[in-house]
Amino acid sequence: MTLDGATILILEDEPIIGLALEDMLSLQGASVLHASRIEEACELIAQEQVDSAVLDVNVHGTLSYSVAQLLAEREIPFIFATGYGDRSHPEQFADVPTVAKPYSADDVRKALLTRANCAGSGDSSIPG
Amino acid sequence: MLARPQSIDFEALFGASPNPYVLFAPDLTIVTMNDAYLKATMRERDDLQGKPMFEAFPSDPESESHKALQNSLDRVLQSGEPDELALIRYDIAQPSGGYEERYWSATHTPLIDAGKVAYILQHTVDVTELHRLRTIAAEAGHSARDATGVFQRAHAVQEANQTLSQETQRLRTLFEQAPGFVAVLSGPEHRFQMANAAYRRLVGDREIVGKTVVEALPEVVEQGFVTLLEQVRSSGEAYIGRSVRILLECEQEGPIEERFLDFIYQPINAETDTEASGVFVQGHDVTEQRRAEERQQLLIHELNHRVKNTLSIVQALAMQSFNVRMEPEIARKTFDARLNALSAAHNLLTTQNWENAGLLETIKASIAATTGANVDRLRFQGPDTVVAPQTAVSLAMAIHELCTNAIKYGALSNGTGTVDVRWNVQPVEDGPTELEIEWTEAGGPPVQQPSRRGFGTRLIERGLSAELRSEVELEFRPTGLNCKILAKLPRIPE
Numbered sequence: 001m002t003l004d005g006a007t008i009l010i011l012e013d014e015p016i017i018g019l020a021l022e023d024m025l026s027l028q029g030a031s032v033l034h035a036s037r038i039e040e041a042c043e044l045i046a047q048e049q050v051d052s053a054v055l056d057v058n059v060h061g062t063l064s065y066s067v068a069q070l071l072a073e074r075e076i077p078f079i080f081a082t083g084y085g086d087r088s089h090p091e092q093f094a095d096v097p098t099v100a101k102p103y104s105a106d107d108v109r110k111a112l113l114t115r116a117n118c119a120g121s122g123d124s125s126i127p128g
Numbered sequence: 129m130l131a132r133p134q135s136i137d138f139e140a141l142f143g144a145s146p147n148p149y150v151l152f153a154p155d156l157t158i159v160t161m162n163d164a165y166l167k168a169t170m171r172e173r174d175d176l177q178g179k180p181m182f183e184a185f186p187s188d189p190e191s192e193s194h195k196a197l198q199n200s201l202d203r204v205l206q207s208g209e210p211d212e213l214a215l216i217r218y219d220i221a222q223p224s225g226g227y228e229e230r231y232w233s234a235t236h237t238p239l240i241d242a243g244k245v246a247y248i249l250q251h252t253v254d255v256t257e258l259h260r261l262r263t264i265a266a267e268a269g270h271s272a273r274d275a276t277g278v279f280q281r282a283h284a285v286q287e288a289n290q291t292l293s294q295e296t297q298r299l300r301t302l303f304e305q306a307p308g309f310v311a312v313l314s315g316p317e318h319r320f321q322m323a324n325a326a327y328r329r330l331v332g333d334r335e336i337v338g339k340t341v342v343e344a345l346p347e348v349v350e351q352g353f354v355t356l357l358e359q360v361r362s363s364g365e366a367y368i369g370r371s372v373r374i375l376l377e378c379e380q381e382g383p384i385e386e387r388f389l390d391f392i393y394q395p396i397n398a399e400t401d402t403e404a405s406g407v408f409v410q411g412h413d414v415t416e417q418r419r420a421e422e423r424q425q426l427l428i429h430e431l432n433h434r435v436k437n438t439l440s441i442v443q444a445l446a447m448q449s450f451n452v453r454m455e456p457e458i459a460r461k462t463f464d465a466r467l468n469a470l471s472a473a474h475n476l477l478t479t480q481n482w483e484n485a486g487l488l489e490t491i492k493a494s495i496a497a498t499t500g501a502n503v504d505r506l507r508f509q510g511p512d513t514v515v516a517p518q519t520a521v522s523l524a525m526a527i528h529e530l531c532t533n534a535i536k537y538g539a540l541s542n543g544t545g546t547v548d549v550r551w552n553v554q555p556v557e558d559g560p561t562e563l564e565i566e567w568t569e570a571g572g573p574p575v576q577q578p579s580r581r582g583f584g585t586r587l588i589e590r591g592l593s594a595e596l597r598s599e600v601e602l603e604f605r606p607t608g609l610n611c612k613i614l615a616k617l618p619r620i621p622e
Contacts, residue, residue: 014441015587016441016522017437017440017441017444019586020440020448023448024447083432083433084432101436102436
């Protein structure tokens with residue numbers, strides 16, 4: 001069960017946290033696309049081959065559900081990362097795995113792989 | 129009920145009645161009167177019709193009789209109920225000049241139209257003769273067993289009425305000035321009998337007294353308040369509401385506003401299991417309190433978010449510090465120093481409520497936190513501006529990394545080297561501000577390009593602003609490190 005070779009989009013507005021997440025994923029063999037704004041994430045999804053995504057829920061005060069919607073439409077698996085422990089997601093994203101900050105590399109990997117399975121890849125690793 | 133016989137002319141009946149009648153408008157203008165009234169007052173119709181009552185019959189406003197009459201009429205206007213003056217002295221001007229002492233008994237009856245007092249009918253009886261008889265009897269030494277009995281009773285009733293009226297007025301004033309809202313609703317229609325100032329303020333100073341709740345406050349019907357009132361009235365059981373949400377028109381013709389109320393609906397005159405005659409409403413507007421509680425919840429939520437975020441940053445710093453290539457003791461010192469720099473940046477943000485931070489302060493505080501006593505060997509030059517919280521944290525951490533590098537390998541690693549820190553801010557109209565920082569070391573040992581890019585370099589590249597990427601140029605000159613940072617900063621809302 002690895003993320004080896006997968007291209008993962010990170011949406012995170014705090015540069016230092018973004019760097020750490022990038023390192024966590026890179027160490028597991030993934031290549032990372034980093035977005036710090038919602039528009040930037042949407043552009044990357046449109047332009048690049050994205051296999052999976054980790055979305056911070058609150059990006060500069062705006063909720064990132066529009067990005068989640070875009071990913072869902074393209075059937076790209078994704079997870080949420082959030083510092084708001086008790087916030088529940090809108091109904092259509094209620095069962096999206098959510099890692100709470102601060103999260104470990106293992107937390108993120110497990111959540112991503114669960115999602116990849118749910119998306120029906122049938123494979124234990126993210127396609128890519 | 130008997131049908132009104134068509135043949136009777138009520139106007140003629142009014143005119144022909146031997147009892148004196150006069151009709152006042154609510155502003156106490158004389159509307160009309162019958163012949164008996166003209167006879168009793170010795171006046172002509174044209175003298176009186178259309179004139180204000182107190183102008184047509186002048187009296188000293190400070191006199192007891194003037195006040196008694198005024199008060200009686202006011203009571204009728206306020207309550208919509210009839211009022212009686214058992215005995216009042218009201219002197220009448222004689223056609224020949226001068227005043228004739230006259231005593232009256234008066235009944236004031238309101239004529240209600242559409243829930244409001246439209247007219248007041250005054251029925252006056254001239255009791256001057258009775259009064260004279262009583263006086264004569266008293267002067268003649270007779271015990272007052274005669275007609276004076278009527279007079280004494282009348283006097284007593286009048287005095288009692290006055291005391292009661294003063295008491296009522298006092299209670300009314302108390303109600304009116306009560307800090308909470310108070311209203312009295314009567315009957316199955318829930319008609320406003322009274323509403324105090326706080327109540328009227330709550331409903332945008334609308335005209336409500338005399339109207340039913342449905343007429344006066346149509347917006348509350350669908351919110352279930354009328355049903356609730358009816359339940360209280362018919363069951364005789366009080367209802368207590370705590371922080372109940374209501375949508376109200378709080379300004380006349382204004383928008384519907386959300387309010388939160390603590391209130392009680394108390395049945396009036398309810399005996400067990402019987403219907404109440406009305407409902408007493410009393411309560412407080414607790415909207416402000418409710419909003420404060422919501423704000424507090426929001427703040428706690430936000431605090432939790434910031435703590436979690438800060439923990440994530442600390443975790444990231446730990447990951448960058450404790451890697452396999454580092455000796456544990458050095459890694460621990462690196463981590464401590466980074467935590468220290470982060471803490472200094474947080475101090476700055478806290479003083480600004482986490483809204484923004486000063487650029488100059490951010491740079492200086494970061495350098496001071498890292499270099500300690502060596503701070504004198506750095507020269508700063510550049511204008512001040514405000515930056516976003518995330519920019520401040522990243523910038524502080526980047527400066528910290530440059531300082532640490534200078535202390536370990538660069539200009540601050542010996543006793544003589546210096547660092548020149550210059551920056552410039554270029555505001556771009558309708559666009560991001562351009563920030564250029566140049567860090568130049570001199571006087572240190574010769575430096576070499578490191579084999580891998582460190583955390584500091586990556587951090588700066590990732591973006592001093594979370595919004596926009598920055599460019600970093602590192603030049604390892606023989607004289608010392610030269611670092612140029614070009615960042616684009618989002619506009620800070622004023």
